[in-house]
Amino acid sequence: MTSGAPDGSARDRFALYDLFAAYGALIDAPEFDAWLALFAATCTYHIVPRENYERGLPAGLVYCDSRGMLEDRIRALREANKYNIHTDRHLIGLPRLMGEERDAKLVEAPFAVYQTDQEGETRLFATGLYRDRIVVEASGLRFRDKLVLLDTFAVPSLLATPL
Amino acid sequence: MDARHRHNITWAEAESDTAELAQEAYGAARVRSNYLSLREPELVRFRRERADPLNIAITSVFPSAVFVQISNSLAVRQIRPRGIDEVEIFQTMLGYADDPLDLTQHRLRQANLVGPAGLVSMEDGEAIEIAHRASKPDHDSTTVIELGGAGAISDRDYRVTDVPLRGFWSYYAELLGIEPDGAVR
Numbered sequence: 001m002t003s004g005a006p007d008g009s010a011r012d013r014f015a016l017y018d019l020f021a022a023y024g025a026l027i028d029a030p031e032f033d034a035w036l037a038l039f040a041a042t043c044t045y046h047i048v049p050r051e052n053y054e055r056g057l058p059a060g061l062v063y064c065d066s067r068g069m070l071e072d073r074i075r076a077l078r079e080a081n082k083y084n085i086h087t088d089r090h091l092i093g094l095p096r097l098m099g100e101e102r103d104a105k106l107v108e109a110p111f112a113v114y115q116t117d118q119e120g121e122t123r124l125f126a127t128g129l130y131r132d133r134i135v136v137e138a139s140g141l142r143f144r145d146k147l148v149l150l151d152t153f154a155v156p157s158l159l160a161t162p163l
Numbered sequence: 164m165d166a167r168h169r170h171n172i173t174w175a176e177a178e179s180d181t182a183e184l185a186q187e188a189y190g191a192a193r194v195r196s197n198y199l200s201l202r203e204p205e206l207v208r209f210r211r212e213r214a215d216p217l218n219i220a221i222t223s224v225f226p227s228a229v230f231v232q233i234s235n236s237l238a239v240r241q242i243r244p245r246g247i248d249e250v251e252i253f254q255t256m257l258g259y260a261d262d263p264l265d266l267t268q269h270r271l272r273q274a275n276l277v278g279p280a281g282l283v284s285m286e287d288g289e290a291i292e293i294a295h296r297a298s299k300p301d302h303d304s305t306t307v308i309e310l311g312g313a314g315a316i317s318d319r320d321y322r323v324t325d326v327p328l329r330g331f332w333s334y335y336a337e338l339l340g341i342e343p344d345g346a347v348r
Contacts, residue, residue, distance in 0.1 A: 047280065059256040061280040063271050068202030073275075073282070079199060082286040154251070157288045159280035 016095050019134065019141045020109055024090030027162050032074045035162070040135050040142040045070045047163055049153035050128070061150070061159055073162075083160035089114040089122075092130075104133035104144055113163055126163055127151045168316045168330025168348065169225035175322060177209050177218040206272060206282075209234045223327065225334060233283065235266070236273040248295065252288075254278050316347055 019038065026035035039045070047062040064070040077083075093110040100106065108131050115125040133145040148163045164171045180188070186197070201207065209218040212235065222230040229240040237257040244250050254277070258270050276283045298306040311325035316333060319326060329347075336342040 058267075058271055059274055060271070061278055063275050065268075065272065066203055069206065069272070069275070072201050072203055072206065075199070076282050081282065082289070084289050155279040157279065157292060158285040160285055 013097075015141050016097070016105070016107065016134070019143075020092050020095050020130075023143075024092045024111070028088045028090055030088070030161065032078070032162075036071065036074060037139075038143055039067065039070065039146070040137055040144040041067065043067050043070065043143060044145045045073075045143075045148075045162075046146070047148040047150065047159070049150045051153050053147075053149055061155065062148075062162075077160060081160060083158055084117065086115045086117050086161075088125075088161055089116070095130075101133065104135050107132045107134050111163070123156075125156065126159075128163070164316070164318055164327055164330050167334055168327070169334045170223060171327035171330065172220060172222045173322050173327075174217050174221070175219040176216040177211065178216070203272075205269070206275060207234065208269075210266070210269060219322075223331075225331060231277065233277055234273050235270050236277055237270065238274075238277060248299075314347070 023035070023038055026032070026038070044066070045062065045064040046060045048058075048060040052059055062073065064073060091112045091114070095107045095109040098106040098108055108129055110127070110129050112127045113125045114122055116122040128148060128150040131147040131149055132143055134141050135144045136142075150163075217232070218234055220232045224230070227242040229242070231238040231240060239255045239257065241253040241255075242250055243253065256270070256274050258267050262270070275281065279285060279288065294308065294310075298308060311327070311329040316326060316330050333342070333346065333348050336346065337348070
């Protein structure tokens with residue numbers, strides 16, 4: 001146990017691990033409706049380069065400050081956007097419980113996303129850190145605020161599918 | 164475009180056409196515009212900030228700067244070549260120091276429209292890459308894509324045009340002294 005980190009029962013920890021395992025797997029599947037269901041009824045989702053975040057600059061690559069905006073993103077992805085056809089592979093590190101804030105658990109997890117294109121080339125697309133507020137709803141643990149902190153502002157060509 | 168066609172502005176006015184006109188204009192292109200709606204329509208709501216009605220104004224300055232207003236999102240783009248087959252675009256999103264908080268929020272939301280994850284612009288880079296890949300396989304011959312057509316380099320009264328690109332390359336060729344005989348400027 002890291003000093004200062006709050007203790008949690010083994011069951012709570014496994015529930016947290018399950019949430020992150022499902023999160024990555026459902027993007028890669030892709031099963032976006034099931035992925036959206038991992039978010040709380042009221043939620044936010046932001047993708048922000050670390051450079052901006054560390055300087056306190058709020059501009060992000062994806063900025064969804066409501067569930068409606070996140071749902072619009074997924075709808076656009078399915079029905080409107082043109083993008084490179086590829087498959088995603090999320091490798092998500094063990095989530096680290098950082099503390100609590102009222103009814104939310106503060107959780108961080110590192111991630112890497114590989115993309116494979118139609119020519120058979122797999123390349124590292126993004127690495128970063130999830131910094132999340134997770135709440136308990138009737139159906140289980142849900143993301144209320146998901147901040148995807150990218151290690152770099154440089155996005156290769158385009159970012160279409162969620163990270 | 165300026166007289167030498169180095170720089171250009173592409174722009175549009177808010178509410179300059181009706182739903183019927185849009186349907187008429189895009190119907191022939193088989194663009195279906197009547198079956199999708201947003202849960203958060205704020206994303207595309209234009210808040211008029213000046214006396215003019217421009218809701219898109221994109222100013223390209225030769226050779227590598229672009230000043231962008233798309234609805235209420237403001238940005239400066241810097242285009243940096245990284246080699247003969249790669250460029251990098253730096254995008255700096257802007258607001259004014261005296262913007263009210265809700266306008267800042269609005270600009271941040273509308274930033275969703277632009278950039279590499281932009282709902283409007285995400286495929287722009289991909290489209291250029293596809294054209295680039297398609298035009299380079301033959302090492303012993305030349306590929307010609309008449310982007311922007313041929314003939315005089317001149318202004319258009321619509322935005323679906325690549326003519327300013329020809330102005331860019333025309334001036335580029337002049338600067339480098341590689342302009343062919345009889346080239347159009």
